[in-house]
Structures are given as C-alpha cells and as structure tokens.
Amino acid sequence: MYHPQKSGSFASCFLLLLSFLLATTVAGHAVHPVLPRAALGMGDAASPFDMSQIYLTNSRWKENENRALSYLKNVNVDRLLYNFRANHKLSTQGATPNKGWDAPDFPFRTHAQGHYLNGWSYCYASLKDTTCRDRALYFVAELAKCQANNKAAGFTAGYLSGFPESEITAVEQRTLKNGNVPYYAIHKTMSGLLDVWRHLNDTNARTVLLGMASWVDARTSKLSYSQMQSMLGTEFGGMNDVLADIYLETGDAKWLTVAKRFDHASVFDPLASNKDQLNGLHANTQVPKWIGATKEFRATGDTKYRDIAANAWKFTVNAHTYAIGGNSQAEHFRLPNQISNYLSKDTAEGCNTVNMLKLTRELFSLSSNTTSSSPSTVGSTSYFDYYENALLNHLLGQQNSDDAHGHITYFTSLNPGGRRGVGPAWGGGTWSTDYDSFWCCQGTALETNTKLMDSIYFHDARDESKLWVNQFIPSVLDWKAKGVKVELKSTFPVGETVDLELSSPASSGEAKEWSLLVRVPSWVDGKAEIKVNGEVVSGQGTPGTYASVKRAWKSGDKVSVRLPRKLRTIAANDNSGVAALAFGPVVLAGNYGSEGLSSVPALTLSSVKRVNEIGLDFTATSGGRTVKLGPFYEARGFNYNVYWALK
Template sequence: MSTTIERQARLSLHAFDYANVTLADGHWKRQRDYVVELYLSLDDEDILKSALRGTDVHTQAHGLPGWGGTCGQMLASFAKLHAVTGDFRLRVKAIDLFERWAELVDENPELLRLGTYDYEKMLGGLLDMDEFMGCGRVKDYISRLTDQAVDTFDRGIPRDGLQDAGMKGQIEWYTLPENLYRAYERYGDEKYRNYADEWRYDYLWDKLRAHDSKIGARHAYSHVNALSSLARAYEVDGDERDLDVLRIAYDELLANHTYATGGYGPGENLFVDRDGYMGFMLMSPWDLAGEDPTFVNFAGERVARSDAWGSCEVSCCSWAVFKFCNYMLRFTGEAKYGVWAERVLLNCVGGQPDIKPNGELLYYSNYFADGGIKSTVDRRLQREGQNFQWQCCSGTFPQDVAEYANMLYYSDGSALYVSQYLPSSVECSIDGRRVRVENFSDWPRDNVARFRVAPDIPGVFALRFRVPDWADGHNVVRINGRVVDVQATPNTWLNLEREWCSGDVVELDFPRRLRFVPVDRRNRNLVALMYGPVVLVSSEMTMLVGDRDHPESWIIPVEGESMVFRTLPGHTGALDFVCRTFEPYYLYPEDRWYFMYHRIYRDDAEEKDVTRGANMG
C-alpha cells in the first residue's frame, strides 16, 4: 500500500481538476452552454425516478421517458459542470437532488440495493460531489452503498467479460474498481481497496500484456472504460506491470481498433475475431462478395451486421477515451497520449447535435460506406416499449462537455503544458509566479494557434505545447512575430523556455495537409479523408480515383470556405465532369446524409476502366 505522497510522486503531470480553465466562445462552449441550460430545466423528481426502478418505492413523478438509469451520472455532471463553470445553479441542483435521494434512502434502505451498473454510476456521482463540490455528507451514503454491494454482488461469475447469461446481469463489473479505488484514496478505508482488488479484470490484462489479440468480441465502450480501473489500480499500488498494460492497450487500440474520427466499437463491439472487422462492419452485404455477413458479438452470439447498431456509441465512447488519455498523460507526461483525445474531441463528441428536450440524442455516429446521418432518432425499442431517450449516453454527454476545459492544460509545477487547442484561458502558478495564458485562436478553423502570455511579473519559465501527430510538415513557431529556431517534432512537447513578459504572443503554425486514412489493414482501399486533425465528409456517395498519397494534387480548397475542398473533374468514376465536395464532419448539419468512408482506386487506365464499369452497374 502506498501513501498519498508516494502516489503524487508517481504523477509526471497534474491536471487542473475542473478549476482555473475558462472556455472561450466557440463551437465547444456553445455545446456545453446548451447542455447546462437543458439539464438545469429537468425536474429533480423526474431524474430521481430512475433510481427507484425495480423497487416498491413510488413518487408522484412520471420520470424521464426512455430506459436510462442516469441519476448517478446526473450528480456527477452537475458537480463537474459547477466546478468548471462556477455556475452556482448547478451546485444547488446537485445538492437538492442528492438530499432528496438521501431522504428516500433513509426512509427506504432497499434503494441502496443496486446492480453493478447503477452502483458504479452512483458511486462515481457521489464521489464527484465530494471531490469537486466539497459535499462531505455523501461519505456515509458511499459507505452504505458499498456495504450493500459487497453483500449483493455475485463474485462467482466468469471473469472473461463476455456479456452472456453467465454474467447474471452484472454488466460492466470490470468498471467497478475505478471508483472504489477513488473512494479508498479519498477516505483511506481498506474496504474500498479490497473490494476493488476483487474485481480485477486479469483475463483482459493478461491478454494485453502478452500481446495476444485473440481476446474475442467484447462490449466496446465499457472495455475502454475498464482501462480507467487499471489506471486507478496503478495510481494506488504503483505496479509498473499495470502501467505496461495500459501502454500496450493504448497503442493496440489506436492502431487497430479505431476509425479516423478516433471513434470505435462498431455495433458496440471491440476485438471482433475477424480479420478486417473495422471495415467489414461498415459494408453492406452486397459489398462482401460472398463473405460470411455474420460475426460473433460481445454476447457470444452469431449475428448479422445491422445499420441499427451504429459505428460508435459516441457520447459514452468519448467519455472513456477522455478519462484514459487523462490518466496516461498524468502518469507518463508523454505527448502521444493526447492524440486519441484530440481525434475524439474534434470528430466524435464535437460532432454531436444538441440533445432534444425529450432526451433524444445521437446515440451512434455512423460511418457506413453507404452513408450515415446525424439523427437523434434511434430505430430500436426496449423490451417494455421504451424509446432511446434519457439513456446512458445522456449521462455521459454532460460529463464529456464538462471535460472539454479539463483536458486542455497540465502542469508539473515548473512548466505549463498545452495538450489540446480549443479557444480558452488558464490561470496557474509556475515556479511561484502567477501566470495567465490565453489561446485566442479559432481552433480548429484556424491553421495557426495563438497564445497570449501574461505573468504577474516577468520571469523565466517554460511553456510546452503538444505537437500533433499529423503535424509532420514544416512547423513554424513565432514569438512576438519573430520566428524561433526550436524543434517541433510530432508527438513531442515543443519546449519554449525563456523570459516571459505580459503581452507576449506565441504563434504555432502547424501546416495541415490532406491525407487518406484506410479503415484497417485488410480494407486499405476503403478510406476517410482528413485535413490535419479534422475528418471530412461528402454530401454525396462517391468513388474516388486518384493518387492516394498526394490528394492535394486533385482535391483543392474551395475559395472563401474554411476546411472545404472539392475534387477536380475526372476523379469520381465514370463521369469525368462530376466533382465532389468535402467539409468537416463536426460541423455537418443534422438530418442530412453524409459519406465518410469511400472506395479509392489508382488513377491508371486499367483500374479506372474496372471502376468505371462497376460504377455504371
């Protein structure tokens, strides 16, 4: 067992824990502002109704429509949104909601008897209220909830993570340790640590440690979320073998199990035992040329791929990535762990349309080769007739938007680190002096990121900026308009250590280029088009014919438009006069078809004849 001091010493970087960072006006702040106002408008009794499911406790409230049980996630959202915005209404909302729940629990102790899923969410929400709002009264309820869980949960279930009957309804049990370790770190009670240890997911950790990719299909979001449980185990115990597994997992997932957006989990599946499964899950049956159109899913069932199960469970998947990357940045201090977070921030959750007042939201992002659409209408129905309203994603999306400001900056006490580039400002202490740094660029619309530095007194200190993985061209750094001779290598920290004065301006010019990203190694001619960190989509289905290594030679910027491009004639199949236009997915409107993944072929006579024939039918 390690002490708090030892645990802190293991951290290379420190996050700002939802404090001292302000989002500036722009796309991501507008998303967050909308969520705050919508969620404040919800009736407390309606929110609480989901915590009464399966009990004999009744209130006069109708509850929120849909099938979700999001009370714990709502507490977490209100607590973190209050911390990051300072909006006192959110604090009042969280406390009122908790006090009413506590009143019902005191009258009806059976409400403490939760399943694994709801327990983990409630535990996290209560811990967030204590950690980010100073609401110490939750401590007793955390203890009572956990005592009930210890008495209730069946420890004898198989521990291979397969979501079948053998799990006995204890879904996502492998996510339990994260918040149990948090409770141990906060309160020092060994019962939390001991119970967390009991739910270690050694089946998966051993597979990853051995670089064994034959894991079998597993539930996608919750398995990436489970990595946060191992991260907390490392934070508590300091076992370097656990950190090794986390490193392996990050590299494996980013290389082989994510789309260009950073999204993952087609049909909510990860590690599907099928070569090229990422591409397979985007194709319609008529594209498979006689291949088996079925696969074994995360429940161990052989099923057919279905468009009703999309390409990425976007809100939940984004939340799992944000947490995982935050742990890895803090543990290692390595810039590469900002890559996945950037992709998801810009192209996944950043592309979410607003949640509707009735609780409908974009459950899945769709990347299908035959097109997708941003729609908050889900075509599935629960067994008891509930629609997809106010479900799990409505509990993670507000936590996503709370995280926007929390993922931008880090510190090690002697330097400020900039990991993401959303317009924002931060106030911090560096080597004992107060410093304010403002990002006043319109990222990612602007190609140049601009920062204004304002220390309370002039002095020497370091600012370190993450050089994105895609910034592999001639990167230019300017301070007060003058070019600085400094190394700016992708996936490293650009180090600017000098005497800083109030009003100094840093400009980071990371030239972007167009590039095609194949969906996987087996389906290399199924590609998405990116411009720097931004995924582009077309409003029309298309076949692409051209030099895949040099798309800039035949896909050109549209004059007067930001990040909008158009093919030259003769690069879309049989019709030489047809052009296709590409624009950022994250800005693409709701309820309009788009096409993200396209077939691409070489621009030579033989292959062009084949593709034109195919295109003509």
C-alpha cells in the same frame, strides 16, 4: 490468473502512507481524512488542473457546452428522482416517470442519473453556475433520504438504486435473465456522487457514496474468487475505477481491497501479456475496467496494471479504431484491423469514445513520469493526437447543434450515405430527447460537453516547472501556483494559428521561470512555427513532439504557434484502397443530400480542391460528378460519406 502484488517501486509511497496513518491514529482508532492524491498514488509529471482553474471562451466547443448546460439547468429533477424514490418506498411527489432507458420497467433504470451529477458538478466547478450547484446538492440530499429508508424498503444498509436489491442476488447467482447490468448502473451513481463530493465539497455526497461502497464491500466479500470472476461476466462499468478513486481520496486501504475484487482476469490476463483478444467483446464493457487499471497502478505501483491499460489503448487505437477516432461495430470489437468490412449504421458508439478519452488522459499522465518506464515514449504526442481526433471528429459532432438542449446520436454511422440522428431503432434511431431516451450515450455526452476544459492544460504538480498545452480549445487558465493567467485564442481547426497570452496580477507580476510545452501534432505539414513575442524559436516544431520553451515568463508575453496543414488520407487497416480524407486534423465528409448510397463511392484523389484559403470547404470528383466536402463534425441534416475507394 492475474493476482496483483505490490512492487518495489511502491515502497516509498507505501511508507509515506503508513507514517501518515500512524500519525492520525487516535485512541486506537484509525482516522481517514481526505489526503492529497499525490501522497497516496504514483506521482505524475503531467497532472490535469482542477476544473475550477479553467473556463472556455467563445468557440465551437463553447457552443456545445452551452447547449449541454441549458439542458442540465432545465431538466426536471424530480422526474430523474422518480425511480430512486419509488424503489426505496418514498413518495414520488406526483412526478411523471421518464420513458426509454429510465422507464420504471427498464432493467437498469437510474443508470443515467450519475452522469447528471457529473455534469452539474463540472458546470459549477468551471462556471460557478449556482443553478447547477443547487440541483446537484438537492439531488444528493434526496438520494440520502432514499438510502436512509432501506430498512423500510427491505434493502441492506447502504444500497441505492432504482431497481430492487434482488437484482444483485440474481447477478451473483448467475440467474439474471432480464438484461439488467446492475453494477453498471450502481457505478454511474457512485461516480456522480464522487464528483459532487470533489467539486462541491458536499458531505452528503461523501456519506452516501461511502455507504454505497460499504454495501459493495459487504456483498462482494461473501463471494469466492471464482464466484466473483463469474459475476464479472456481466457488465459492471468501472467499479474498480470508482473504488480505487475512493481509496486515493480517503487513504482507507479497505477500498483498494474492494476495487481489486473487480479485476476481471479473463480480460486483464491477455492484456498483461500483450495479447489482443478483444474480438467479440462488448466494447464499452471493457474500457471502464482499463481506466480502473490506471487508478490501481497509482494506488499500488504494480506495473501490470499500467501495462494492462497501455496495451489495451494500443490495441484499440491502432487496430480497432475508425478514422474519426471511434471504435466498435454494433457495440462490439471485431477482429483486429477489420475496418472497411464494418462500415455500417451502428459504428462508433459514443460511450466507448468518451471512455477512451478518459483512458487516454490517464495514460498521458503516467507516460509523462520519467521516473518510471512507460510503454510510450516520453515526449510523444501520440496520446493527445488520438484524443484530439476522437473529440473533434466523433464527439463534437455527436451533439445536435440545431437543438437548444444539445441532444445526441447513439452511434455515429460510417456506412456510405450515413446520416446523424438516423440508425437502428434499438440504438435510438434518431436524436435523443429530454425525457424519452436516457441511452447510455446520452449520459456520457453530458459528461463530455461539460468537461471540455479538463484536458487542455497539464502541469508538473511536483514543482510547477512545466505547463503542457495539449489541445487548442479557446480557453483561459488561471495557474494559481504561478500567479499567471494563460489565454488561448484560436479559430482552430478552421485556422492554423494558436495564440497564447500571459497575464499576471500586479502583486505577482515578476518574471518566473518555467517550461512551456506545446503539442505539435503528427499531422502537421513540415514543421510548426513557434514565436515568442514575435521572435521565432529555433530547433522546435517537429511533428509528433512537444515544442519546449523554457524562460523567465512575465506578464504580457505572447506565444504564437502556426500549425501548417495538408490534405491527407487515412487508409482502412484492411484495405489500403479505401480511405477517409482529412485536412490536418479534420476528417472530411461528402455531402450527398437525400441521396442514398449502396456501396463505398470512388473518388479521384487528384481532384480534391479547397474552395478557398479560408474555411474547410472542398470539392472532389466522385463517379464523374462533383461532390462537396466539409468537416465531418458539421455533417448533419444530410446523407454523408466518409470512406472512399481511392482512384
């Protein structure tokens, strides 16, 4: 069984923490203020910027953000509070209860609300949208009232949920039979509160969150190791993730102890030994645990945690992932490399891809730290090549761009003749709605489409000597530490050129030396071309590497990156004769209108032609007829095909 121990590499961080805590002891009582995360966790070379320093500009991504923002600003907040208030014996104030997965009789009701808190927080952080801020603050204040009424409701101090605390007793005793996953729902609320605390500096959110964490500690401390491991057989979200994050925010070692109780040995042990035993596991149950493992590595320095997360990513991406970056069929992992045998209506659950992106960005940060060994090669683009693929080809098109509120699909079907917004009834069967759905994927999509800016740029937080550009989403970065703004302009992925323009306030316009590292994706045809102020930079542009330019940058400098593309195939792991088509990063889909398909159609690869040099429209011959091809992320309102039998 896996029992983490502190490693020697953690010694310096531990001593730093110890000295800090000793210095903050007053009258025999330890004080636990919010500490800089770097003072507690393993330092990374590449750290993401705070969302407040980045905003999107006009693009296909910005349109997704706008639709999500519209929904978040219009959804009825009191309806979202209904189950919390009812469960904690407070007035529902005449609000109408929701339907679907937030109906008053749905087992894990209130699982979605944490995602609304995430989304409101992100929109305020990046956009300074005061409506989102006020909604988040109001919601948290009302949650505080619910939590404060626990005695009258018959609950233990700190408990907060839309279902009774007896559900926790049932999951502990393994008698739960109604399909509830109570800790999964509780994790979502805690994650949302953490973001409100971080991004809005709301003390209410901190108080409610720490009250919930104390309640978790009290419940789980009474269980034996075997009882706890048995309970972890029921989906529990990322409880280890949020509790380790609380430790990294507060410096209180108690929360790290609680986080470790959620280390699921039957899943972690094989991964620590580099074994793929994912077959048959409910996919999205696992990924949040792996994200938590990265946080536990930061907190402890124990390399087993890092290995667990990195091996899980490697197995999932290389052996269980479809061409569009999504994984799982009917929400479950199948045997490794079984792709063509599972092209069905219930492939690529949205939640799982969202969480894989979170895991990816954490692992990129860890792999960039050259002071420690890493399962990936430092400087490789593999992490963000995957991130780009999954975001562009799965999640961007998961949202309905014809809907002002940006509703989404649960699964993204990859069966021949699939169609977005149509699928198994238990997975939604159509696009989500304002008040009748509340699927897990609806909540995670709100997160995705309100934090599209969070992984474009990374910086070396240790000395601000490097700036990574990992995605090519039009945006503006305000790099406050350097006194410079970076604007990324591009029509990517329609166009192949990415431009970066630097500007500085007059007061800090002097030249400053640092290194710009731009991802050159592995799909680039030949070599990328890098220009600074019109001059070609030699020795850079190899696909799968970061182009690095170190110089004294000044206001007005311009960098141009051309990323040549070509048509390529992405073969199914289990059948090289079945493949998806892509042009550069863009997976293409055939448009079959209302026609149904009974099997994977044949396609003559030599017949694929680009309609013109501008745009992403193609034609091909399939079954003796011409089929139109276009970006899969825009495939909506018609039956499509992604995988082909190549001729």
